[in-house]
Every structure is written in C-alpha cells, then in structure tokens.
Amino acid sequence: MSDTFKTIARFQYSTEAQIIKGRLEAEGIQVFLSDNLTIDTDPLVSNAIGGVKLKVFRHDALKAQHILNSIHKYSLDDNGNPIHCPNCESEEVNLFSTITDLRSFLAFLFGFISGTLPFYSKDKYRCEVCNHEFNIAS
Known part of the structure; x- marks a missing residue:
C-alpha cells in the first residue's frame, strides 16, 4: 500500500471540511486537512492558497470520492x-x-x-x- 495522499476536495472554510471529514471518518477512512489552520487564522486568504484541502490515502481515494458524491x-x-x-x-x-x-x-x-x-x-x-x-x- 502506498502512503501517499490524494486531495479529493477543497473547501473555502475549515468548518465545511470538518463536516465532510467527520462523515468520511465515520466510514473508516483516515482523513487529513491541510491549510485549515492558516485559513482559520485569516479566512480572507482562502482563495489565494486554494482553500482547505481534504486529503486521504491514495488507496482510500475511490471509496472517499464515492461517499462525497453521495452527499446532496x-x-x-x-x-x-x-x-x-x-x-x-x-x-x-x-x-x-x-x-x-x-x-x-x-x-x-x-x-x-x-x-x-x-x-x-x-x-x-x-x-x-x-x-x-x-x-x-x-
């Protein structure tokens, strides 16, 4: 198994990412957020740095993407x-x-x-x- 990450979603604010993170973790997928602390400190830089990135292990990416697609x-x-x-x-x-x-x-x-x-x-x-x-x- 590869321990590399894949970004499967980007969010403008970390609260949105935290909700999706909780949903994926409830399904047994380990989730990592990047740039969430920077954006929590200064939300106005979200667009400049590409938002909060939601990352999963590459081997979980397909399952995580399927769960994301099932959310209305x-x-x-x-x-x-x-x-x-x-x-x-x-x-x-x-x-x-x-x-x-x-x-x-x-x-x-x-x-x-x-x-x-x-x-x-x-x-x-x-x-x-x-x-x-x-x-x-x-």
Whole structure:
C-alpha cells in the first residue's frame, strides 16, 4: 500500500471540511486537512492558497470520492426536502450571500475598514440551471 495522499476536495472554510471529514471518518477512512489552520487564522486568504484541502490515502481515494458524491450538494429546506427553483423547477439550487442593499454594504464597509468579517449579509438562492435568483419566504 502506498502512503501517499490524494486531495479529493477543497473547501473555502475549515468548518465545511470538518463536516465532510467527520462523515468520511465515520466510514473508516483516515482523513487529513491541510491549510485549515492558516485559513482559520485569516479566512480572507482562502482563495489565494486554494482553500482547505481534504486529503486521504491514495488507496482510500475511490471509496472517499464515492461517499462525497453521495452527499446532496444542493440546498435543502428545514424538512430535508430539496428546494425547487420557482422559474424552472430544478433542484440544483445553492445558497449564496450577497451585498445588494445599503445595510449589507455598510456592514461590509465597516468590516473591511476595521479588519473584521462582515456581520450582516443578505442570503439568496440561485438556480444553477436557469441562473434565477430568489428568496424563500420563511
């Protein structure tokens, strides 16, 4: 068996990687994270260094990739059901944060000047099929 590693996924923040790491470890796969401490120290460098890398031993890579593919990649509602696009009814919908109103812009500006992360942003959903952006009434 080879003791070399293979990167099977990259994440912008270490919290995402920790969740997947727990899932893979529950299946008996040994997982290693790299650059997670750097990004935890300064999250703004995540894109510059390629995010948190999730690595497994090469001999476990195929099994780990299969488990990753089985995890639902799109947004779910509070009951665990897929969110549907109101425009095309697709289930390929992702949550994203946006700065579109004055309140979120001022929060972003204050966070940028003070060196902290923004504490207010507006969340919306975007369909990957038709690129339609929408909100969900709570």
